[in-house]
Amino acid sequence: MTINFGNPDRPNSYIGKTVPRPNAGKLVQGRGRYVDDIVLPRMAHVVFVRSQLAHARIVSIDTEEARAVKGVLRIFTGPDLAEVCTPWVAVLEHLKGLKSPPEHPMAIDRAVWVGEPVVAVVATTRAAAEDAAALVDVDYDPLPVVTDTMTALDTDTPVIHPELGDNLAFRRLHEEGTVDDAMAGAHKVITTRFRTARHTGVTLEPRSILVDWNPAEGQMTAYHATQAPHMMQTVLATHLDIPEGRVRVICGDVGGSYGIKVHVYPDEVATAAIAKIMSRPVKFIADRLESFTTDIHARDHEIEASIAVDAGGKILAIDVDDWTGIGPYSVYPRTSAIEGNQVVNLCGGPYDFANYRARTSVVFQNKTPTCQYRAVGHPIAVAITEGLVDMAAAAIGMDPVEIRRRNMFADDAYPVTSPAKMRFEGLSHHASMDKLMELMDYDALRADQAEARKRGKHRGIGIASFIELTNPSPFMYGIGGARISAQDGCTVRMDPDGSVVALSGVTEQGQGTEAMLSQIVAESVGITPDKVRIITGDTQVTPYGGGTWASRGAGIGGEAALKAGRALRESILEVAAAMLQADQGALDIRDGEIVDADSGVARMPLHELGRIVYFRGDTLPKGLPRELVQTRHYITMDYPFAFTNGVQASYLEVDTDTGVVTLLKHWCVEDCGRIINPQLVDEQIRGGIVQGLGGALFEEIHYDEEGQLLNGSMADYLVPMAAEMPDMIIGHVETPTKESELGAKGAGEAGTAGAPAAVMNAINDALRPLGAQVTEMPFTPERILRALGTITD
Amino acid sequence: MTDMFRDKIDISLSVNGEPVEARVPAGQHLIDFLRLDQSLTGAHASCEHGVCGACTIRVDGQAVRGCLMLAAQADGADVWTIEGLTDRAEITDLQDAFVARNALQCGFCTPGMLVAAEDLLSRNSQPSREEIREHLSGNYCRCTGYEAIVDAVELVARSRAKGGTA
Amino acid sequence: MKASAGGYARAQDVRHALDLLAQSDGQGRILAGGQSLVAAMNMRLSTGDMLVDISRIAELSGITVAGDRLRIGALTRHVEVGGDPLVAEHAPLLTQAVQFIAHAAIRNRGTIGGALAHADPAAEFPACALALGATIHVQGPDGSRDIAVEDFFEDVFTTAIEDGEILTALSVPLAEPTEAQVLEEVARRSGDYALAGVCLVRRASGHRLSLFSVGSVPVLATATMAALDAGDLDGAVAALATEIDPPSDTQASAAYRRHLASVLLRRAVARIGDQRT
Structure with a gap:
């Protein structure tokens, strides 16, 4: 049986429809259950004393005064925890040459970034623990600090980890064709520098973990705001020396993740270690300052890049030299080399060209560690590529849409392999661009821009085509030795009342996983979505899976659910055929009823079948299989990743007196393959766009030369708020992946991938008549005025 | 410490229409009191310095930052949280509109966002999209990109103007 | 925390x-x-x-006209200042200012006295008080005293209020019939502290110009005011550059703030011109 997706009136046609999220109702009533909402008997709170220096030897730690604070239970240092917790090394074998030193849950004798945990204070309340933490006296001996990325490898720069030899964590050079020759013979070559600022995720729910250790059962239970419960199960078991089967990770409601909550954080492992030592529940909730200094950062890149084109706008070559500073450690277990690696993989992505060279240099520095954050590497690669393409278009006097049309892979060219050696199964750059032109009425917008210019208003239109990596296979992490599951599973069970419970290894972070799964299970079994109950985020209950990352939930978790639901349907029909003395192939399940497949005539409701199976099984034939529960797992095999594509456009106005950018409107046409729930996809795109707009206009972590983070509060690190954000028009082209029956690819990161480039190009479109150009994000009012030459000192 | 300053303060207030008497630490903010002492976990502590709006609740008829008001200051106050507003079905239309429009994803900002939205609609029954965006600017949402929230609030304003359920 | x-x-x-x-x-x-x-x-x-x-002290709240002055009690909340018809009539600068102050939930609790006593150099109300030539009323163990606003702001978060004193009210002269008051500011996002802002008041006796977010205290730009009185806008912009010494921080450099102040001055002057017609 296959699903006739082309027929919206097919029975049980829930895939492709907007269906409300089953778990949204509780959240609007304040009945969510986030980690901080959970209170366990004898629960203690841990607060961390963190290094206030970016690099220092720990001379001594005096906890005497702190111990005297009422409510304090225990105080731990790094060496205390090292006795029960082994360190980790965040490298992956397939990232050749990646190196990183062992990292402990708390600093042992040296702190290497401002915010690194040094002492843990456990008390009966968070307030008491904070009072005591303020009294812990750590004597530091300052060491030389490395902050600048571009000079980190200079011979006179101190080496942060002398045992590693230098500050280079990872370097990769990819070369395809003959870049230098192509550049030499090109009609135009444009070279420019780009800079993307250090970001962090600013999840509204801070990182949160509550760990209980029950020595009587030898069981650890971690209530964790995480994207990858099974991965965390492995990590806690491995480093705390507990059998994996004796660690249960429960992930209830999570207040925003965006990649921030898929990593292993030293303070969270420390919390588990402390719970094990103290044999009681210990809760750690990061406060907002801790969030800024210890949630992973990302996107701190400096790039020099060139593009060569011929007179007709054909791209001849792209050359990229990317540098990024990742802090003092590669982050476990995904590593901090992936983002730079993605820049190499993704630059030039939409375009059919021959000569490509890209190098990434990933260096250590004394700042907060960086790692994967929504749209890993994409916003950087898209900004480089689309910025270069626009500059090339301007240099030869070509419309930016036209130059893209002349270079994008033809929609019928697939499968193709890109110059970066990425394999594309099927993309729709031209159809997407056509749709975008129609949605935004490009010509009318250009006319409006010209009219505005006559009135002294500087408006700009920016276009950004992009590709997005989704549905990762083990080629992303597993082949490098990480126990990060690329496959995922779903167990589907029918209960006596005819309702279905589906347990999935992918998790809900708010993106709508439960709704998406309920639709797929409903359609594949033949019931209404409200009869499906989804269970996620519990390693003791759900099939083993990878969780939420790299836009994999729908494409991989969804396909597993489809297969499991299909299998359950067959199990149900086998029983029904026996009960009804009918041919199994002549029966179907529709809206919770066994029906004749041809006529649609109802034969028996599922709750009747359930009654017989569970309470009057004696009436069924002996030997009839009656397992109304089925599990299926799914893994992608044909391609390492399912690439998606899309194109965004920004229309904005630049106040050339103040430098303030006003976003007028934004468009995105996106092709994520089969759309399971249009509303959820649209809102993923919108939310993603706004995170990208934050990077384009507002977000930037500042450090001083001593490695002190200067803007670690929500008042100082600016994320988008409602007033400045535009309305966004979203359109779709659907090119389902042929690898799965569902045909779904990911949609969670497309918005973030393309938005910054679209804004950059729009600003530069507005500024071009004034001879100015910006390439350093965020595009603050000041940077715009400096580009204009208005301020120079 | 003098006799007149206390580090624990007795307060008597109304929370979601129910009388509450408690003794609170001098420095405890109202959200911690509601979450830790009253088990009202609907409002969330996120930034704890008044920027993000996740702790927005209603005190004496007005939307306030729960993290910027001490519990001690709530003596005699009439406090409503998302739980109470839900129980008395005061914002059901807003809640339904948020669900229907998917104006929430992770839901962490949502209780505060709803209180802020109701605060706007109670002052301005027909706000423009710009006014909605402006009013909700004190409430961070990192998931939705805000447009769905603006849509939902706009829809409820129109619906109420037509005599729809409030 | x-x-x-x-x-x-x-x-x-x-x-x-x-x-x-x-x-x-x-x-x-x-x-x-x-x-x-x-x-x-x-x-x-x-x-x-x-x-x-002090938030329950009723006598510290409220807005009244007393003689030729508008008196605003220290505990009057931002939302009350913003919606008060007396303020709108007699000190419209304050009405304008309120919409720029943070967000609704903050304005519901924040008080004008608190804003003045806190003396944040980036805040709107202190600069408004300065432009309006307000008098700050304080009470201490030995009775009450009035402080001219020009003497009130001493440093970042530091005022002329002595230990043991309480700010009880401010009062400003009632706006003249032809008086114009405008506030211009640029912030990164709505409700953020301004990168720079100006308050411009034009009275029969001359202009008063104050700036915020350009130094350790709100600045009364007297040389700029004199140039404005002389009708010399370019001279005023030039004078302004010498009267402010803005800070650099993660949001903007001193140079940007200095430039922005001049842009805002020109905009404020243009708006005042509009109010004349």
């Missing part, structure tokens, strides 16, 4: 508040709307304070 207060007491009236302050061994902190103080406490920037909660 969690605040760590030394103690809390609720004042019944001004006398009681003064007594509490007197008995606080120098640790007393006035708690009014709390929108800055509680935030600072929650970040443990301020610990061990003996909090004197």
